[in-house]
Amino acid sequence: MRGGNKSVSSGVRPVSGAYLDGVPCEADPPRALTVEEIHNLTAEWSAAAKRAVTEAGFDGIEIHGANGYLLEQFLHDNINTRTDEYGGSVENRCRFPLEVIRAVTEAIGADRVGIRLSPYNYFQDTRDSDPNTHWAYLCQKIAELPAKSRPAYVHMVEPRFDEVLSEEQKLASLSSTRVEIKNSLTPFRNILKAGGVAFLAAGNFGRDNAVAKLEGDCRAADAIVFGRHFIANPDFVARLENGWPLNKYDRSTFYGASPPEKGYTDYPTFAK
Numbered sequence: 001m002r003g004g005n006k007s008v009s010s011g012v013r014p015v016s017g018a019y020l021d022g023v024p025c026e027a028d029p030p031r032a033l034t035v036e037e038i039h040n041l042t043a044e045w046s047a048a049a050k051r052a053v054t055e056a057g058f059d060g061i062e063i064h065g066a067n068g069y070l071l072e073q074f075l076h077d078n079i080n081t082r083t084d085e086y087g088g089s090v091e092n093r094c095r096f097p098l099e100v101i102r103a104v105t106e107a108i109g110a111d112r113v114g115i116r117l118s119p120y121n122y123f124q125d126t127r128d129s130d131p132n133t134h135w136a137y138l139c140q141k142i143a144e145l146p147a148k149s150r151p152a153y154v155h156m157v158e159p160r161f162d163e164v165l166s167e168e169q170k171l172a173s174l175s176s177t178r179v180e181i182k183n184s185l186t187p188f189r190n191i192l193k194a195g196g197v198a199f200l201a202a203g204n205f206g207r208d209n210a211v212a213k214l215e216g217d218c219r220a221a222d223a224i225v226f227g228r229h230f231i232a233n234p235d236f237v238a239r240l241e242n243g244w245p246l247n248k249y250d251r252s253t254f255y256g257a258s259p260p261e262k263g264y265t266d267y268p269t270f271a272k
């Protein structure tokens with residue numbers, strides 16, 4: 001038990017490593033959510049989205065369907081070992097994320113909703129056996145949703161990005177083990193584009209490669225999302241606009257720095 005609560009997932013496979021209290025995760029694996037709990041969580045997602053917009057003043061909500069978090073634990077077949085309508089086939093593994101999309105769009109309006117996905121994720125141990133087919137199906141289902149349920153955008157993480165591996169290591173690992181990546185995220189982008197769903201891309205973008213992704217014949221994304229450069233540059237947009245150099249981010253302060261604001265509020269703005 002962690003803090004009195006058993007962790008939950010699509011199945012019972014523990015994540016590698018240890019909990020914050022040092023207990024190995026495999027010593028206290030998750031339990032699989034019941035179907036009733038899945039339905040309750042979908043309702044919670046929608047209620048939370050409603051509160052965020054009506055009470056907290058959010059412009060919109062991005063549903064987290066990426067990076068090994070709960071919805072992704074249903075998508076990837078190395079984690080989702082269920083035998084009910086939420087496991088097994090690609091169709092079944094997409095069911096929970098699609099139900100959350102429908103519930104959240106109904107609660108706050110489809111134009112205020114996006115979803116983040118990471119077909120090629122390794123982080124937190126999700127590794128699908130056939131991400132190209134699986135996420136193409138999911139994108140097709142998203143693109144085919146009726147307008148009132150179709151999210152404004154899908155935000156995807158580039159296959160080359162990994163929390164631990166370098167870009168070269170990640171791509172070598174993907175192609176050597178299981179997945180041939182010819183066009184990176186382009187097939188997904190094209191499916192979504194046909195349904196009028198905007199496409200955002202994240203992962204190892206900087207000044208040199210972001211614009212190329214947005215321009216030219218391929219127009220491979222509608223917007224680029226930045227993570228680490230944004231953390232390290234409080235005036236990031238002005239730096240890009242004006243061609244000013246970027247502060248280098250310090251990995252050692254990303255997680256658990258002391259004091260916790262170190263690496264978040266103390267990077268300098270550009271001095272001319």
Ligand SMILES: Cc1cc2nc3c(=O)[nH]c(=O)nc-3n(C[C@H](O)[C@H](O)[C@H](O)COP(=O)(O)O)c2cc1C
Nearest residue numbers: 066067157161202203204205225226227228229254
């Ligand atoms: C300190 C830190 C915390 C992050 N936390 C999350 C998270 O909670 N959920 C998530 O999906 N991605 C998380 N990410 C990943 C980023 O959202 C982003 O996808 C990643 O950094 C790649 O973009 P970048 O190359 O522009 O940094 C985090 C990244 C950093 C550096």
